[in-house]
Amino acid sequence: MASPSIAPISVSLEDFSASGGKVATPALLGAMLRAADKISDLIFSPGRPPQVQVYGQMIPVQVAGLTFLTADDTRGIAADLIGDNRQAITTLREHGACDVSYGLPGLARFRVNIFIQRGSCAVVMRVIPTTIPDFASLRLPEQLADVTRLRDGIVLVTGAAGSGKSSTLAVLLDRINQEKYYHIITIEDPIEFLHNHKCSTIHQRELHSDTPSFAHALRSAMRQAPKVILVGEMRDRETIEIVLEAAETGHLVFSSLNTMDASKTIERIVSSFTPAEQQLVRERFAKSFRYIICQRLMPKADRTGRIAAFEILKANARTRECIEKGERDNKSLLDAIKSGASEGMQHFDGEIARLVNDRLIDLETGLSFASNPGLLGQALAR
8 A cells, every 4th residue: 555645844953943952842743743634643763753654654754954863852752741740750660651641732632652662762642633523424333323322331442552442432422422411420541532511511530640540530430420431441350340330330331442353352351350250250241231342444445544344242132141151153242243233233244345345445455354354255256
């Protein structure tokens, strides 16, 4: 796939200079954002020029007078992004990486990861849209509107890093915010989309600056009378345990996992517990879950952007049985999804086949993202 063409940024180093010749980070970020449309990430690495990622492709940004970044440059950028966040500084020192949020007023917000590599700092900044998208702009399946009418239970959005999970969660939460008179609490690391009070009252808490951990914030949330709780990610056993408890006590809980499909999502949750606990967790999750929405982001056939394919697992008697008793011959989650098409369920390879047939993605792309490329190829050949 050809890389998108980006004209060099005609900005001199003097435009970035602050006192002592230090690169002024806000001006540099602003210039990089003007390099192209649809930038998803900014990357700073010693020995390389500043880079942007567009449709999954890494592209160097040519800045006059700044041929490549030095270790001092990236350390200075990292320091500017962290600011006086002492918790982030401690985490970076002790663990070699930290997450923070950063904003350019009126221009953009970022989810930032700063990490140590070969003794120097590197920085990756995910660009967060300043406006919350909607169902149409993300091409979300219309049946997912039912998610926003749920009264309790667990809704998970899963996929690889960078597949758009945060955007999907933001759309679902915003729809609830527009239509319901609820108290909503989000717990994020860091806060990404900014939600304003609409019909609902919404409070957003950020890890480290507002709360020390997901688990601590979740336990506090149980005493703060929310109807809806969003947990940015279910990272560990304790967080999963409290999410289950919240759903069992009448809350609607949204969260995410970096898993590739519904079956792998169940495996990840169950394997977080000891063998002695796993059957009880299966039973609890089977009763509590409402939807597992998995997504894969693929390049379009015309190379003008990317498009998502969605797998949707919905709670019904058959899917609950598969989760509670485990997958067996002729009783897999995939079989349950296929049989639940009339209820709005759909599986990845079926959706990828549709996108190929509609010429929204090409065959090679479809097969590379398929769960079972052999079967998909045979189906498309027929």
